[in-house]
Amino acid sequence: MLDFYSCFLLILSIVLFHDAVHTLDNKSNSSNSIQQTYNVKDSRQFEIASERIFTTHYNIKTILHTLGDPNIELFSGHQESTAWNADWYGKMGMTTLEKCPYFQDFMLSNENYYFCTLPYNDIDKYGRKSSAHLIPWATLNDPQDHSILKNKWIRVAHKNSFAFCQIEDVGPENDDDFHYVFGASHSIPESSVGGLAISPIVANFLGIMSKFYENYDSNGKLTTTDEDVRCSWQFFQEEDVPEGPWKKRVTRSKSDHIQLNYQQYWDESNDLKKIDTEIIDPMPAPYSIPSSKSTASTSTTSTSASTSPTSSDNNTNTVSAPPTAAPTDTPATAALTDTPSSTAPPSTPTSTS
Numbered sequence: 104m105l106d107f108y109s110c111f112l113l114i115l116s117i118v119l120f121h122d123a124v125h126t127l128d129n130k131s132n133s134s135n136s137i138q139q140t141y142n143v144k145d146s147r148q149f150e151i152a153s154e155r156i157f158t159t160h161y162n163i164k165t166i167l168h169t170l171g172d173p174n175i176e177l178f179s180g181h182q183e184s185t186a187w188n189a190d191w192y193g194k195m196g197m198t199t200l201e202k203c204p205y206f207q208d209f210m211l212s213n214e215n216y217y218f219c220t221l222p223y224n225d226i227d228k229y230g231r232k233s234s235a236h237l238i239p240w241a242t243l244n245d246p247q248d249h250s251i252l253k254n255k256w257i258r259v260a261h262k263n264s265f266a267f268c269q270i271e272d273v274g275p276e277n278d279d280d281f282h283y284v285f286g287a288s289h290s291i292p293e294s295s296v297g298g299l300a301i302s303p304i305v306a307n308f309l310g311i312m313s314k315f316y317e318n319y320d321s322n323g324k325l326t327t328t329d330e331d332v333r334c335s336w337q338f339f340q341e342e343d344v345p346e347g348p349w350k351k352r353v354t355r356s357k358s359d360h361i362q363l364n365y366q367q368y369w370d371e372s373n374d375l376k377k378i379d380t381e382i383i384d385p386m387p388a389p390y391s392i393p394s395s396k397s398t399a400s401t402s403t404t405s406t407s408a409s410t411s412p413t414s415s416d417n418n419t420n421t422v423s424a425p426p427t428a429a430p431t432d433t434p435a436t437a438a439l440t441d442t443p444s445s446t447a448p449p450s451t452p453t454s455t456s
Contacts, residue, residue: 155239158338159335159336160336164328167300167319170192173322186358212351219268222273222283230247254270254271257269259334260336267345296328308348
């Protein structure tokens, strides 16, 4: 075990090395970002470089979403995971040092703390949703087991302040509110709790963190939304996001939790068989296919009917019926024969005296 001073120096060296590596990595991954100074209190100080401008959603009720959020019923249902990350703690940088009793758990910033959530998930355990193909940046080559909404940038504004953050979870309280997320600016979220959730660091940057205190108890549970915090938000392309503290750590990891469920679903053959037999009813056949016995009897009957003679006497001269005539004896056929018909009625016997 290390003493307090040694633990402090070890953690300090790890943090400094970690920050240096991430700084170099962000510089290598940055591409054509807007490099300019701007006033944080005025969101109109920078220009959008891209030609595509997304819809701005105004006056949206906003709540908080934290790492290890106790309000699990509003989001993914787990404190240590999200809708896309099974191990959110690990990806965010939660580190454990067993040799340091004083600082066993500490956080290394691996991903962006400027994160937010919207109430729509573009994939489920069956793959990509049908509505996800209507997302403005969706393409035909998008993977079926990864989200194209995760890590997307949005701008959150409150009065004259604004901040940028990345979408890292789904909620609050809904995961299929497509018409609100990608609808018109006046679209209203289905959930009465809110239509946007932001991290505490985003709320601090906007200067509205104190407004959330009345809605949460000492344990971080959301108790009421009577004191509404209203914000506006808008999708942004990454090349249009200006430099700021939100770009110190840029999250680029793909979704893994949905991918795991997606693979497990298709590997469970028993469930697929159950779906095939109980849910998916087979289409009725347009006609019944005869069996081999019925086919043989039908062919025998047709052959005997086609080869039946028109008269019973082989020594008489007969005239064959035309090809279109029926194969049975008719009165016209019987009249053309030289001998009387074999079907004549028997003579009546005479009595003798």
